[in-house]
Amino acid sequence: MTIDDRPPAGPVARPDVTLQRVGREAILHDGRNGKAHVINGSAAQLWELCDGRPLDRLVADFAALYARSPETVAPDVDRTLANFEALDLLA
Numbered sequence: 001m002t003i004d005d006r007p008p009a010g011p012v013a014r015p016d017v018t019l020q021r022v023g024r025e026a027i028l029h030d031g032r033n034g035k036a037h038v039i040n041g042s043a044a045q046l047w048e049l050c051d052g053r054p055l056d057r058l059v060a061d062f063a064a065l066y067a068r069s070p071e072t073v074a075p076d077v078d079r080t081l082a083n084f085e086a087l088d089l090l091a
Contacts (some may be wrong), residue, residue, distance in 0.1 A: 010050070010052055011050045011058070014088075015091070016030070016031030021041075025040055025044075026038075026039050026041065026044035027039070037087060042066070046058075046077060049061055
């Protein structure tokens with residue numbers, strides 16, 4: 001198994017879900033079923049970090065965007081990722 005063959009360590013946004021920013025909110029358009037999901041700006045920033053990076057790094061990177069500690073934002077990140085997963089938006 002090469003490095004490129006390994007599964008991603010963390011959450012990955014489905015490639016057929018697109019993000020459209022609208023003011024302070026954003027819309028995730030699900031290309032599979034045509035549904036649109038309105039999310040807030042911080043959830044949109046988290047969505048953009050869902051590129052397979054390890055979860056601890058994702059939390060740290062997200063926390064840095066808001067000058068917060070990873071421990072402070074971890075529960076919100078977990079809840080938002082669980083919502084993305086429940087909506088089947090992650091690969």
